[in-house]
Each structure stands twice: as structure tokens, then as C-alpha cells.
Amino acid sequence: MSAFQNTCDVVIEGGLIALLVFAPACLGAVHPLAFAVLQAAMFVLAVAWAMKAGLRETSASTPGRRRVATVCIATFMVYGLVQWLSLASFMPTTASGYATRVALGKALTYAMAFLLVVGNLRRRDQLRRITTAILCIGAVIALLGLVQILAPMDSIYWWWKPEDGVRPFGPYMSKTHFAGYMVMAIPLALCSALAQRETKASGRWLPILPGAAAAVMLLALLFCRAPEGIVAFLVSSLFLLIFAGSKNHAKVKNIFGMVGAAGLIALLWLLAPTILGNAVVGNEKALIWRGAVRMWRNSPVWGVGAGTFANVFPAYQNPALGAADVASASSDLLQALVEVGVVGFAIAMAFFTTWWVQSIRAWRLGKDIGDRWVIAGGMASAAGMFALGLFTSCFRAPANAFAFAVVLGVGYSLAELALDRESEEKRQAVEE
Numbered sequence: 001m002s003a004f005q006n007t008c009d010v011v012i013e014g015g016l017i018a019l020l021v022f023a024p025a026c027l028g029a030v031h032p033l034a035f036a037v038l039q040a041a042m043f044v045l046a047v048a049w050a051m052k053a054g055l056r057e058t059s060a061s062t063p064g065r066r067r068v069a070t071v072c073i074a075t076f077m078v079y080g081l082v083q084w085l086s087l088a089s090f091m092p093t094t095a096s097g098y099a100t101r102v103a104l105g106k107a108l109t110y111a112m113a114f115l116l117v118v119g120n121l122r123r124r125d126q127l128r129r130i131t132t133a134i135l136c137i138g139a140v141i142a143l144l145g146l147v148q149i150l151a152p153m154d155s156i157y158w159w160w161k162p163e164d165g166v167r168p169f170g171p172y173m174s175k176t177h178f179a180g181y182m183v184m185a186i187p188l189a190l191c192s193a194l195a196q197r198e199t200k201a202s203g204r205w206l207p208i209l210p211g212a213a214a215a216v217m218l219l220a221l222l223f224c225r226a227p228e229g230i231v232a233f234l235v236s237s238l239f240l241l242i243f244a245g246s247k248n249h250a251k252v253k254n255i256f257g258m259v260g261a262a263g264l265i266a267l268l269w270l271l272a273p274t275i276l277g278n279a280v281v282g283n284e285k286a287l288i289w290r291g292a293v294r295m296w297r298n299s300p301v302w303g304v305g306a307g308t309f310a311n312v313f314p315a316y317q318n319p320a321l322g323a324a325d326v327a328s329a330s331s332d333l334l335q336a337l338v339e340v341g342v343v344g345f346a347i348a349m350a351f352f353t354t355w356w357v358q359s360i361r362a363w364r365l366g367k368d369i370g371d372r373w374v375i376a377g378g379m380a381s382a383a384g385m386f387a388l389g390l391f392t393s394c395f396r397a398p399a400n401a402f403a404f405a406v407v408l409g410v411g412y413s414l415a416e417l418a419l420d421r422e423s424e425e426k427r428q429a430v431e432e
Contacts, residue, residue, distance in 0.1 A: 008052035012120045015045045016113070016406060017133045023399035024141050024181060027156065028172045035106075035398050042109050045116055052120070066118060066416065069358075072351035073111045079344050080104045080306050092341070094305025095312050103307025103339075106398065110405040117409025124371070124417065127410050131188060131374065132210075134403060138185035139213035142220035145170030145178060149223055169224045172397065179229025180394030182221040183384040184404055187236045189214035191377025195370040228391045236384030243363070243376040284321065285330045291316040292329040296338045303341030328396055332389035355382075355412055362415030371418050378411030 019041055026034035079092060084100040086093040094100040121127055148170060155161045155168075162173050169175040193211040221229055294316045295304060304312045310327045317326060329335035337345045356379070363375045385404055388394050395401045 005052050008048045009120060009126075011048045012045050012052075012116055013126055013129070015041060015048075016116060016130065020130075020133050020403060020406065021137055023402050024137060024171055026171075026399075027160070028174075028177050028397035028399040029402070030173060030177075030397055038398060038402065039105060039109050042112050042116075046112055049116060049120060066412075069118070069351055069354050069412065070115070072347060072354060073115070076344065076347045076351070077104070077108060077111065079340065079347060080107060083302070083305050083340070083344075092302040092305075092343070095308040096305060099307040099311055100305045106401070107306070109398075110401050113402055113405040114409040114412075117406055118413050118416075121410070121413055122417070124414070127374075127414055130406060130410055131192060134185055134407065135189045135192065135210055135213045137403075138181060138189070139216050141170045141172075141178070142182065142217040145220045145224060146216075170220070172399075174397070175224045175226045176228060176392045177394055177397035177400060178224050179221055179226035179232075180385065180388055180392070180397065180400040181403065182217045182224075183229055183232045183236060183388055183394075184381045184400070184407060186214050186217050186221070186233065187240060187380035187384065188374070188377040188407065189217065190240065191373045191380070195373035228388055231391070232384045232388035235387040236380040239380040239383045240376065243380070287318045287321055288313075288326055288330050289334060291318055291326075292331070292334050292338050296334075296341075299341060301341050301343060303337075303339045303344060306339050306344075309335050309339055328393040330393055331391060332393055332395045333386070334390075335393065352382075355408060358415045358419070359411055362418040366415075366418035367421070368418065371414055375411055375414055375418070378407055378414075381407055382411070 019038060022041075023029040023034070023038060026037075029035050029038055080100065081104065083092040083094045084097055084104055086097065117130070121130065148168075156171055156173070162168050167175055169178040172178040172181075189210045193208075193214065196210070218233075221233060291313060292309075295309075295312060298304070309329055310325070313326050313329075329338060336348065340348070359375055359379050363372050363379070366372045366375070381404075385394070395404070
């Protein structure tokens with residue numbers, strides 16, 4: 001590899017880490033200016049990738065496993081482009097060309113984050129640095145959230161006051177968005193600690209660092225009082241228990257059992273007012289879901305257009321909701337189904353199915369115990385985020401969506417390394 005290609009690798013890796021820091025630090029990157037910076041930086045990294053690819057040897061080819069995921073991403077982007085252009089009534093059309101164009105730009109940003117990781121970060125030390133960056137960022141914003149509790153504040157960073165009705169936590173304007181980052185990062189931290197312990201990494205203190213990060217993030221998740229986040233964390237804990245139980249790791253099962261028990265107790269504590277009848281949780285959300293289902297029934301195949309939920313929903317809004325503007329369906333999965341229809345949703349699910357199949361195969365066949373634990377952490381994070389996305393709109397925060405795309409890329413790339421190593425060992429055994 002040439003010096004220029006090495007420079008491109010350093011730029012891409014450093015750029016991704018810098019953006020992982022920038023996105024949650026800037027209010028979850030929900031502010032248009034913050035997201036514009038994120039998109040511009042991703043464009044620069046994409047150019048660096050293209051320049052590096054231009055110098056690649058012609059004999060190099062994309063592995064078949066990666067090609068399937070790339071085709072799914074490209075197909076989804078083409079589908080969104082057809083929606084935006086609205087070429088004919090019998091093809092996918094959108095209710096708002098501007099909203100779909102914005103949504104398409106966001107989808108392209110997250111897709112590029114995944115592809116940059118998978119296409120460039122092909123060494124374990126690179127993937128380890130990206131994972132460590134996510135854990136450190138999660139621990140820092142968790143500490144900020146805890147400080148916010150100890151020193152009651154109604155402003156982020158002590159000076160930025162959000163709009164009326166918004167309940168910030170840490171650097172996020174929504175406690176649900178904050179919980180999303182914790183749900184994604186905690187399983188990775190736990191499994192990183194276990195990976196270093198199982199592989200007897202140099203220095204006894206090394207596994208303590210991700211373990212401490214996991215403890216801080218779990219504490220912040222409990223205190224942010226987001227019931228959906230705790231439910232999602234319990235789902236990810238269940239996946240980790242399944243992975244640990246399949247290999248008879250008694251100590252590991254005890255750890256995850258205690259962590260899950262703490263989450264369950266916290267959930268019961270949060271839901272106590274509802275159980276006692278002092279509060280009604282979910283009534284507004286249920287009304288939004290019913291309206292969203294009516295929207296989907298109006299155009300089940302093609303959808304109403306990516307990013308157009310807020311534009312179309314007023315026509316289906318229940319009078320009980322009043323005149324309040326409803327910006328999302330309070331469910332990422334339901335909103336995706338409404339906006340892109342069955343066809344677009346199926347394309348997206350094909351990508352995630354490919355990711356899951358690759359990860360499970362690598363977890364089963366991989367020989368490196370450290371890789372297997374990190375892959376398991378990635379799958380647990382994905383399970384938790386899907387559970388959270390079923391009941392909330394946590395991916396509306398670009399910081400969460402961007403970091404999740406990077407986590408998927410790390411898991412996919414690490415799984416490729418494990419499967420390639422397994423295939424190479426089998427080939428050598430046959431030759432011998």
C-alpha cells in the first residue's frame with residue numbers, strides 16, 4: 001500500500017472518530033447547522049475513500065458477503081431517489097419533494113458511514129480504536145447527564161436552554177435520545193471488558209476501563225427515567241445471556257443476570273405510578289400510532305414518501321391530540337413502514353438480515369474469543385436499538401443514527417475478518 005493510501009486510511013479513521021465525538025456533543029446533531037457539518041465532513045471522507053480506491057490494484061475485488069449488503073444499500077437509495085423524483089403515478093411517489101430530498105441525504109450519510117468502516121477499517125486495531133471511541137464518548141455524556149442530576153439544571157452545558165416542553169438529559173434535548181446512545185454503547189462496553197478478560201490482555205487493569213464505562217452508562221440510563229430505554233436494555237441483556245449461556249460461561253451469566261435484574265427493578269420503579277393508577281402512559285402515543293396505521297393503509301406498497309410523515313399526518317390526526325404538531329410516529333420502525341411502504345421496508349430488512357446472518361455465522365465459527373465477544377456485543381446493541389426503535393423515535397437524533405451505522409460497520413467488518421480467517425484455515429487444512 002502506498003504512502004498516499006495510508007494517509008487516506010488515517011484521514012478516514014480519524015475523521016470518523018472526530019465525527020463520533022462531534023455529533024453527540026452538539027446536542028445530538030439535531031440542529032440543522034450541526035448536521036450540515038456532519039454531512040460536509042462525510043463528503044470529504046467519501047472523497048478520500050474514492051481517491052484511495054482509484055489507486056487500488058485492479059485484481060482486488062469486493063467479497064461476496066459485502067457485495068450483498070452494498071447492493072441492498074444501493075437499491076434502497078435508488079428507491080428513495082425514485083420516490084423523490086415522482087416520475088409516474090404507478091411508481092413510488094412522495095407527498096413532499098423537499099422532505100424526501102432531506103431524508104435521502106440523511107440516509108446517504110448513514111450509509112456512507114457504514115461503507116467507510118467496512119471498506120477501509122480492515123484491521124483489528126482500527127476496529128478496536130473505533131469501538132473504544134464509542135465507549136469513551138458514551139461514558140463522558142453519561143457523566144454529563146449525572147452531573148445534570150446532581151446540580152439541577154434546565155440548560156445544556158449550563159448555557160443552552162431548550163425550547164419549552166423539552167426535557168434535556170446530558171447533551172441531548174430528549175432523554176429518549178440519550179437512552180438510545182446508552183442502549184447501543186453499554187453492551188459493547190460489557191463485551192469489550194469480557195473480551196479483554198478472556199484473551200488475558202496485557203495489564204490486569206485494562207478490562208476495568210470498559211467495565212467502568214458500562215457501569216457509568218448504566219447508572220445514567222437508570223436515572224434518565226426513560227422506560228423504553230430500560231426495556232430495550234433488558235432486550236439486549238437477554239441476547240447477551242443467550243450468547244453467554246450457549247458457551248456455559250457461568251461467571252459471565254451471573255454478571256449479565258445481575259445487570260438485567262438491576263434494569264428490571266428500575267423498570268418496575270419507573271412504572272410504579274402507572275401500576276398504581278396515578279398516571280396514564282402511552283395514551284398520546286397510541287393515538288399517534290393509530291393515525292400512522294391509517295396513513296399506511298392509504299399507501300401500503302410505496303409509502304407516502306421518505307421524510308414526509310410530519311407533512312401528511314395532520315390529515316389523519318385524531319382530534320384528541322389537539323392542534324399540536326406531530327413530528328414523528330413515536331416509532332422508528334412504524335414510521336419507516338409508513339414512509340417507504342412495504343417495498344422500501346423489505347429492502348431495508350434485507351440489509352439487516354444480511355448483517356445478522358454474517359454476524360451469527362462469525363460468532364459461531366470464529367476461533368478468536370475476543371472477536372466473538374465484540375461481535376456478540378454488536379448483535380446485542382442492534383437488538384436493543386431495534387427494540388427501542390419499535391417504541392420510540394430514537395433515530396431522529398443524527399448522533400444515534402450515525403453511531404449505530406458505525407457500530408453496524410464495525411460488527412460487519414469484524415465478522416468478515418473472522419470468516420476470512422476460518423476460510424483460510426480450512427483451505428490450508430485441505431492443501432495439507
